[in-house]
Each structure stands twice: as C-alpha cells, then as structure tokens.
Amino acid sequence: MSSSPSATDRSPIADAGPLSLCDRMPHVPADRLVAEMVPPPRFDSVRFSTYIPDPNQPSQTEAVAVLENFAAGLGGAHAVGGSKRAGRGFLGLGRARAPKPPAGPRGVYLDGGYGVGKTHLLASLWHATPAEPALKAFGTFVELTNLVGALGFQQTVQTLSGHRLLCIDEFELDDPGDTVLVSTLLGRLVDAGVALAATSNTLPGKLGEGRFAAADFLREIQGLSARFRTLRIDGEDYRHRGLPEAPAPFSDEQVTKAAYATPGASLDDFPRLLAHLAKVHPSRYGALTGGLSAVCLTDVQPVPDQSTALRLVVLADRLYDREVPVLASGQPFDRLFGEEMLNGGYRKKYFRAISRLTALARDAKGLTESD
Template sequence: MTEGVPLTLSAREPYVPADRLVAEMVPPPRFDSVRFDTYVPDERQPSQRAAVTALSSFAAGLGGAAADRPTGVRRWFGRKQAAPTGPRGVYLDGGYGVGKTHLLASLWHAAPAEPERKAFGTFVELTNLVGALGFQQTVRTLSEHRLLCIDEFELDDPGDTVLVSTLLGKLVDAGVALAATSNTLPGKLGEGRFAAADFLREIQGLSAHFMPLRIDGEDYRHRGLPEAPAPFSDEVVVKAAYAAEGASLDEFPALLAHLAKVHPSRYGALTDGVRAVCLTDVGPVPDQSTALRLVVLADRLYDREVPVLASGLPFDRLFSEEMLNGGYRKKYFRAISRLTALARDAKGLAGQ
C-alpha cells in the first residue's frame, strides 16, 4: 500500500489455501481474550448467569476421561454405557446480541486441551472446510480434536444441514465434544431466534448428545449505549480514509458487486491488513442474495474489530421491510447490530 492512499476492497481477490482454513478455526480476534469471567450478565436475566455456570461445568467435564481415546469415546458415546458426566454437547439458545458467541468462545478457551485440538468456527466456515478438504478428510482432521464449537449453525439450507449433521455424527463417534449456537429457520419469526426444540429436531440422531441452554435478554451491543451515529458526508469519509493508516475506501454499490465474485469463505482474507473500512454512498441492499453476502462480511469485520465509517443511508435502513420480516430476519438484525457497533467504533476516525 502506498502511504496515504487507502486500500480498495473491491480490487482484492484473495486466495485462501485449505490448510489456512483449518489453522484459522479458532475464536476470532474480537473473542480472543474473552473468558467466562469477562461476560457481564444482565442481572434482570437469571438465565445468563445460569448459562455461565453450566458452561463452566461443561468445560471442566471435558478433562479427565476426555484425554483417553478410544476408551474415552466409548465411555462418552457408547450405546451400552451411560455417559457419566451427562450430555457431551451443548446448544446455546437465545436471541441475537445476548452474548452467545462470547460464551461459546469462553468455552473454547476454558476447555482443557491444546489449541490445536480445539476448533472454533461458524457453520459457513465448517461447510467451506468440507468443500476445500472433502468430507472424509474433514472427518479425519476434526476427529483429532477434543472440542468443536460451531457458531451460527445455519438451518436455512436442508442440504447443508444434512451434510453437517452427518459430519457431526462421525465426530461424535470419534469422541469429539460439540457446542453450538444457531440461526433462525425460514418462517421462524417470533422472537427472531431459533428455538432449541427445532435445532434438536434438525440434527436428528445427535439430539440426545446436546444439552440446550436458554439465554434470555436484549442485545448487549445497545444496552445502555447511545443511538447509532448518523452517517457522515462523503467528504468526511474520504478524508478519513486517506488519513487513517490501513484504511480501505470503497463505494458501497461497487463493494456489493465485488462480493458476488468472491466466495464467502474468503471474506476474512479480503479484510487482511485492513484497520478501518470507509464506505461512501451506502444505500438499500438490492436483493436477498446480496444481503446474505453482506451479512457474512459484517460478521468478519465484527470478528476482527474493524471500524466502519460510512456516508449515505444509516445501517438500520440497509434491508427492506420484506427482508426484515422474512425467514432470514435474524441474520439481518445481527448485521445491523454489528455494523452499528462498528460505526460507533469509527467515530474517532471522523474526529469525533
């Protein structure tokens, strides 16, 4: 990068080798330092503190017999012997913004195993790994792990659900402990969350291995915080992009068009080295396919704590009412929530 000239995301075409996909299956930078004792429960929601207690016990239960294979596998999952420490999988059930990812990452950190024997990734990253390595090699690779944490388990695509459920069945047989959060099924409106009963039904034969933990509460990203900052002018955004080291500068429509040319598994690599994202001409997302790609990018930016400075339309007006009332509503609200948090982080770039 030439000094003083911002990067352009829409000009990048990253390549991500399969071994990097495996090596990067750890909690993202935003959650690298989280632990159970850094989670701040909402005292009005007893289920949050109860979840911390239950997950701490679950993590502790992964020691001892977990280190012995295949004997430990037979103790945990054998049909003829009851698991002495209860279910060997846990599902975090709750709305967006209640801290499920924080708790899932805390579980990964607390599990008594070497980092290379624990894996953490989103459902999309897991399906991408299967695509890169093939099913059998993915099974062999992940079977060496003691714990697999899956964030944002997606049940929108029946084919992917069957694929991952089959994969998890193989991993259970190999003695891998499982933990997951999930997204909303199409048509599941209600609270904007995916119910535990539906999750357990979709993973069929694996349901007996999961202990559901309900986590109630409001979106912590906006708990007691001021309203999201209004968009800035194009002039302010461009000036900030040239002034900030490692900043990128893109017209929003051009970036959306470019995302269609880059596989979502590469969106993390797309932001490598980027310390701030500056966007001009932010406007309504034109269609659902584009909207879902933007959701993935928002997740990767949030994971990496990359502030987003923008001009144009406020982030809470990116998605149409039809989208916000449809089957993917939870994804869109999560994207709005995360982009709003990143917009707050970017205020300093504009001198505020």
C-alpha cells in the same frame, strides 16, 4: 461519487491512497483453514469471568455455570493416536479411533437473540477447555461447511476426530444440502468422542423454518437436536444497553478524507462492493478484511435482494469479529434491509448485522469529525 482530498490534505503515508476491498480476491489454502479455527481477535481474550450477566436475566448466569462445568468435564484423556499432534495439519491418518462416548447429549447449544453474548460464552468455553489449542476448533457454520468443501468429507472427519472440542458459531442451515452434510458430520464426530458446542438464534428443532421446506428434512434436524443440551439465553442486545443512538452517516467527502488519512484503511463504493462480494466465497470474507485498520464506504444504500443481503451479513460478522471500524456515507445502517427482509425467515441475521454495523460505526467516529 467520492472525491479524493487535495494534495495539501494528504500526509506522506496517505499519498499511496487507501486500500480497496474490491481489489482483493483472497485464496485460503486448506491447511490455513484448519490452522485458523480459533476464536477471532474480538474474542481472543474473553473468559467466563469477563462475561457480565444482566441481573434481570437469570438464564445468563445459569449458562455460565453450565458451561464452566461442561469445560471442566472435558479434561479427561482423549485418544489421538498415541501421541500429541505437533500442530494443526490436516493429515494424521494414523491416529487411533477414540473410544465411543457415553450415550446422551454430547454438546451444548446456546440459543438466544442477537447481542446476548452467545459468541462471548462460546469462545470462553473454548479457552476454558483443558486441552492444547491444536485439539480444539472454533469456527462459524459457513467456515465449517467450507472446510468440508476444501478437504472433502472423509478428510474433514479424520482431521477433526482427534479434537477434544468443536465450537460452531452462527449455526444456520440456509439450504437443505447443508442440513444433511452437517448432521452427518457432527454425528461422525460425536461417535469419535468430540464434544460439540454451538450458538444460533434458532432452537435446534426449529432450524430451517421459514427458509425452506423444513418438513422434508425434519428427521435430520431432529437428530441434530438430540446431540445438544439446549441453553436458552434471554436478554437484550448488550451493544445498545445505555448507549447513544447510532451515529448519523457522514458525507462522501468526510469518509474519503478519513480513508486517505488513516493508514491501512480501505475505501469502496458500497454498490460496487456488494457486486464484488458475489465473486468471493463467504468463507473467505475474513481473509478479505485481513489487516485493515478501518473500512470506509461511500453511497451506502438498501441492499437489492436477499442473496446480496446474506453476503453482507457475513461481511458484517467478519468485520465485527476483527474489530474493524466502519465509516460510511449514504443511508444509515438500519435502512440496509427492507421491510420484507426484516419480516422474513432471515430476520434475525439482518437484525444482528444492523446491531454489529452500528457498533462498528460508533467505533469509527474518531476517524473524522462531523460538521
């Protein structure tokens, strides 16, 4: 159980106490979902020139060259109904249909392990594409599927059809329905002239393996694969190149004192937070963490089941995107997921979450001093 600091330990700012993720139930209007389809804060300033390829991994240098050429090729005219759109509103029903693009791949697919810089490169492609921001969209796979849920399929097609580029990060197919939904959506967008780019930890032809009966959806998966030119990016997790081991967890008292002393920080009991995440759609986890300067967690322990684990992965991704440090007590982050999970079909997601939470834990060391 966490204990609050004594009155003598509190600054006037901290008297109100820290925030709580468990008290937040964010609602994101549909037009905001579209307006926020841009690279997250961590990747707002990245460019191809700021990507540092591993000299021992030539595939990384090759990927930069291919993506630079891909971006340059997107500078041609693109029909959007005769006039530029003023913003990212999701109406635009009067736009003319874009000319049908040439046959062949209409996108790039960045495959590789976690921590090789795929999101950095994807965001760099978004920034390098010569089009105004309103004609480019960047979002995670779960955010894209949620957009379809909010707008409806036809309205989503109409909303995105006028775009020059759609970037999809963390491309994952966690259930058969998403396979059909996304395959159909991307097919319609390609027909409308939209270029596609995606990142994932799995080759397009292998999506879904180890997660559901992939053979039942092989046709859809193979059709999706044909839309992309695959770029394999080899390498080790850059977040741990030459860095010290992850900091050991702090005590409940240290975490609580830091939360009270840090304006804009949240403080939550980890098991209670896991229960709360089940009440919030994963597409809203970005809004859930909005405005936080730090996340402080007490009593971190292994997650009890796979559904909970997958929600935690999304939360870790959104905290990492927004550069929110995480200070924690209890078990270290490399013990969050049991051996069965780390050997299962979602293992790459879990390793990515551990990697990102470890990086955020390093960022949080300045919030308190270990004994």
